[in-house]
Amino acid sequence: MSVTSPTPAGRVRKDTTEGGASARRRRRRTTGLDRAVVAVMVGVPTALVILLVWLPAFGSVLLGFARWEGIGGLDTIQWIGLENYRNIFTIYPPFYPALQNNLIWLLFIFFVPTLLGIFLAVLLDRELRGGRLYQTAFFLPVVLSLALTGFIWQLLYSRDQGLVNAIAGTEIDWYGNPDVNLWAILVATGWKHVGYVMLLYLAGLKAVDPSLREAAAMDGSGEVSTFFRIILPVMAPINIIVLVVTFIDSLRAFDIVWVVNKGRNGLELIAALVTQNVVGEASRIGFGSALATIMLLISSLFVAVYLKVVMGGRK
Amino acid sequence: MSTASTEVAPGPTGAAQSAATARKRRMTPARIALHVFLAVMALGWLFPLLWAVFNSFRDYAYTAEHGYASFGGFTLANYANAWERGNFTHHFVNSVLITAPAVLLTLFLSACVAFVLTRFSFKLNLTLLGVFLAANLLPPQSLLIPIYRIFRLAPLPMWMSDSGTLLNSYWALILVNTAVQTGFCTFVLSNYMKTLPHELYESAEVDGATVVRQFWQLTLPLCRPPLAALATLQVTWIYNEFFWATVLLQSGDKFPITSALNNLKGQFFVDYNLLSAGSVLVALPPIIIFFVLQKQFVSGLTLGATKG
Numbered sequence: 370m371s372v373t374s375p376t377p378a379g380r381v382r383k384d385t386t387e388g389g390a391s392a393r394r395r396r397r398r399t400t401g402l403d404r405a406v407v408a409v410m411v412g413v414p415t416a417l418v419i420l421l422v423w424l425p426a427f428g429s430v431l432l433g434f435a436r437w438e439g440i441g442g443l444d445t446i447q448w449i450g451l452e453n454y455r456n457i458f459t460i461y462p463p464f465y466p467a468l469q470n471n472l473i474w475l476l477f478i479f480f481v482p483t484l485l486g487i488f489l490a491v492l493l494d495r496e497l498r499g500g501r502l503y504q505t506a507f508f509l510p511v512v513l514s515l516a517l518t519g520f521i522w523q524l525l526y527s528r529d530q531g532l533v534n535a536i537a538g539t540e541i542d543w544y545g546n547p548d549v550n551l552w553a554i555l556v557a558t559g560w561k562h563v564g565y566v567m568l569l570y571l572a573g574l575k576a577v578d579p580s581l582r583e584a585a586a587m588d589g590s591g592e593v594s595t596f597f598r599i600i601l602p603v604m605a606p607i608n609i610i611v612l613v614v615t616f617i618d619s620l621r622a623f624d625i626v627w628v629v630n631k632g633r634n635g636l637e638l639i640a641a642l643v644t645q646n647v648v649g650e651a652s653r654i655g656f657g658s659a660l661a662t663i664m665l666l667i668s669s670l671f672v673a674v675y676l677k678v679v680m681g682g683r684k
Numbered sequence: 685m686s687t688a689s690t691e692v693a694p695g696p697t698g699a700a701q702s703a704a705t706a707r708k709r710r711m712t713p714a715r716i717a718l719h720v721f722l723a724v725m726a727l728g729w730l731f732p733l734l735w736a737v738f739n740s741f742r743d744y745a746y747t748a749e750h751g752y753a754s755f756g757g758f759t760l761a762n763y764a765n766a767w768e769r770g771n772f773t774h775h776f777v778n779s780v781l782i783t784a785p786a787v788l789l790t791l792f793l794s795a796c797v798a799f800v801l802t803r804f805s806f807k808l809n810l811t812l813l814g815v816f817l818a819a820n821l822l823p824p825q826s827l828l829i830p831i832y833r834i835f836r837l838a839p840l841p842m843w844m845s846d847s848g849t850l851l852n853s854y855w856a857l858i859l860v861n862t863a864v865q866t867g868f869c870t871f872v873l874s875n876y877m878k879t880l881p882h883e884l885y886e887s888a889e890v891d892g893a894t895v896v897r898q899f900w901q902l903t904l905p906l907c908r909p910p911l912a913a914l915a916t917l918q919v920t921w922i923y924n925e926f927f928w929a930t931v932l933l934q935s936g937d938k939f940p941i942t943s944a945l946n947n948l949k950g951q952f953f954v955d956y957n958l959l960s961a962g963s964v965l966v967a968l969p970p971i972i973i974f975f976v977l978q979k980q981f982v983s984g985l986t987l988g989a990t991k992g
Contacts, residue, residue: 426822
């Protein structure tokens with residue numbers, strides 16, 4: 370898409386979506402200067418996003434078919450077809466653990482914190498004394514970074530000095546032991562996720578037409594059945610957004626495993642593998658790009674669903 | 685917008701009314717159980733933070749001897765130590781140098797795009813919005829390699845970056861954060877601008893106002909509520925941003941505070957009290973922002989998700 374294409378000369382006209390607008394449509398005197406201004410206003414941000422998001426995304430796909438150590442010019446790139454992908458799926462040991470961990474991540478975050486967040490939103494969506502206090506408590510972790518979350522939970526998880534071991538009388542290195550560290554990290558991540566889902570859902574619930582509930586109550590429908598039969602279907606767009614956000618966040622998960630151990634030893638995640646292949650000791654550009662492309666493919670599915678939902682009502 | 689703001693800040697009348705209805709309602713056993721459940725959950729949720737605050741005020745020697753499940757040994761020294769050993773002044777300044785320009789640039793650029801997209805209609809409108817919004821959702825790791833290579837090749841004069849390239853400079857982070865966040869802000873702003881009455885522009889046009897004047901003197905002032913909400917949200921997000929800062933800045937002295945916390949982890953042993961103090965210091969800015977601007981914060985989040 371070229372920079373100027375969104376503003377075909379002379380086709381700049383008023384939005385005519387309002388009723389009877391075509392009748393009122395006067396010929397707008399767009400000066401050349403106005404047109405130039407409009408072109409710059411759209412062109413500069415578009416160029417930035419294309420240059421720093423879309424071109425790199427495309428570049429990752431392209432480099433996924435290459436072998437390149439990253440030293441020397443672009444002419445040292447060897448094109449090797451699907452070999453990187455073959456290697457990833459056959460002889461790259463951390464790949465399947467990473468895939469499995471991402472999947473566990475997704476399932477856990479969906480079935481525990483996401484559902485808990487929805488449950489809390491439903492509980493808080495009524496006149497309740499101190500309701501705002503509860504909301505604030507649940508929401509507070511959301512404003513912290515996931516990296517910081519990792520640090521805060523370290524104080525609970527430490528082998529020698531952590532509170533969890535002190536209470537349980539165990540001596541588990543919760544962040545270090547590959548049998549448990551994924552779960553320890555998921556609890557910390559979930560701690561942050563609950564408040565976010567609660568907030569989105571609460572906003573959605575407030576927007577539900579109260580007469581729907583009244584009608585259901587008149588019919589003698591109980592609270593639980595009203596929720597599942599009436600409220601949940603009305604909330605379909607929010608449900609899908611919450612779902613997609615959960616999926617995308619699970620795929621992008623990175624910060625907390627990186628601060629704990631750079632995504633090794635039980636904490637392999639695809640995002641960490643990509644990063645290791647680029648900034649680590651070995652700079653394997655093509656191989657890392659192939660991994661990045663796999664991420665891109667998975668995420669584009671969810672991005673498409675998200676766009677369809679949030680932009681569906683437009684036009 | 686209205687749904688979110690009524691929820692977060694009930695006006696004086698709303699509060700009085702709900703208090704009245706609550707008083708009228710009898711405290712049934714179910715209601716008591718609900719309160720107990722919520723109170724226990726809320727305390728559980730606050731606990732990790734409170735634990736960090738509690739131990740940040742305690743002497744390491746004391747907790748080493750008596751264990752953490754004890755009471756006493758209070759001191760302020762951890763804060764002074766953390767500030768000094770972690771070089772916090774320097775890293776907080778780095779965070780400001782990255783966050784402030786990135787947020788201003790993001791808001792300005794997305795306001796520009798949103799204005800044109802809602803003010804004028806052409807075929808590519810929806811596509812363009814999709815291009816921006818999707819950019820916000822792609823996993824950043826999938827863009828890493830090309831961005832890393834491009835930035836390494838892009839020269840910058842020494843007065844702008846002492847590395848001589850875009851890589852390992854604040855500019856890299858400002859640009860990347862702006863590019864990624866513009867999508868979300870454009871979406872929220874264009875949703876808001878769509879609600880402004882069109883007659884506004886018609887009268888401005890009759891007066892012969894240029895596009896620039898319409899944007900600057902008409903649209904932007906009317907968009908103060910969503911801009912405030914987005915500014916609050918973006919300051920928090922970019923301050924919290926970890927991935928790009930970690931991979932695009934190689935020298936530790938350029939790290940913003942979020943990525944610099946690792947400095948407090950000793951090579952061989954970890955002083956958890958010191959680390960707690962550091963964590964509390966890093967957590968303070970977003971927590972203060974949240975408490976002061978709660979309404980903006982919440983409406984920004986729900987604005988993006990519930991409309992459209």
